[in-house]
Amino acid sequence: MPGEQPFGSGNIKPLFQKSESLTLRLLLLGALSIALIILDHHQHQLNHLRSALSVAVYPVQVAVNTPFQVAHWADAELSSRQRLLRANRELRAQSLQLQSRLQRMQSLEAENAHLRALLGSARQLPARVVVAQIMRVDLDPYRHEVTLNRGTRQGVHTGEALIDSHGIMGQVIHAGPLTSKALLITDPSHSIPVEDVRNGLRSIARGDGDTNTLSLPYIPNNADIKTGDLLVSSGLGGRFPRGYPVGRVSRVVRNPHNRFAKVTAVPLAHLDRSREVLVITRKPAAHPVPPGSGKKAGTTGSGNPGGKS
């Protein structure tokens, strides 16, 4: 701006030149930003750039996450013997229960494989899981996303499903080398194909922007669906594995004036409480983590994705 009159007259010239090149640089960087926005928003072509930058941001995320991890550790280290004993007892009881269920499950699985063989249909691939932790870093409050502390180096890839010990939480939308971002099923832009366990009714559950509701907008008024029905992933669309619990129907409102009933469900996964989560991977890790290198790192073997939590 030539309107500025600095005190020393010797200053004027360099200032003037600078302001010219300043505008030029603004236009340049502005055009570059807009190009980035368009490429990223419409074509999703910038995954490499995002991965590279996510490595640059990693130290910040670790710095923010560390105090919480230390607090977690200190809590575990300093907890009383009584409490540990009690927790141990409870876990033993739970493990016993789960084992008895697992026994039944194994026989069912064998039977299922046998029946599938008889039918000649494709066998389901055994799922592999990566145990990950949700990093305590805040993202945009209006989007339901979380950051995981595992990336492509540990075998997490874009598009894979994220579950906790209660149900499906979401899917990985971007996997960087060290961290990845996942979209939760309650994000307004997220939909997941589901089916009703009671009768196999298929539908789509959409996020509502609220961590405690899913809506099922495409259920006809006369469909057989009731409050309390369990919804599991149907596996249609190929993104989510089949048969994991998603939600429980909490409300069904039928209005004869509308074509579709108003059905809402409560997600079963503890979306705002879980810390340790599992990513169901399709490919093995690019660089398998050697056992014992980290206390929670590692790809567990095939079979029971619900085994750890």
Added chain:
Amino acid sequence: MAGPRPGLAVIWVTFFVALCLTLLPLPGWAEPLRPEWVLLALIYWSMALPHRVGLGTAWILGLLVDVAKGAVLGQHALCMTFTVYIVLRTYLRVRNFPVWQQSAVIAVLLTVYESLIFMLDGFLGHALPAWHWPAIITGAMVWPVVFSLLRGLRRRYQVA
């Protein structure tokens, strides 16, 4: 950034801390009140050392904020670059204002920034209620603290 220049580390440490504060988990009610720490640090440094911290720095930091917050790449970069451009156009006057008056200018700058973010959000079709106007007020309120803290750092480590 070619060659070792005095205090480069100091500047980037403050940016690192600002990024940490941006990602620090807050309880839900405090979330809209979180000031734009990175932008405040950027405004301070570009006002104090306009020959060293300028549009390029703003753009790179904006990209880092984009990735850290999971926004569309380029959104914060564009808005921060533009805000810093206004600072670079006016710093000769604003630098000599008393701090409370600077706070008022900061409020205007933050309003420009938040409106730009809001407009881009609307343009990209994101969920609506993202206009964080409380962040403008808290940002202007913490400015005197940010200012004296960063000025103290700058004088102590003689960043010039």
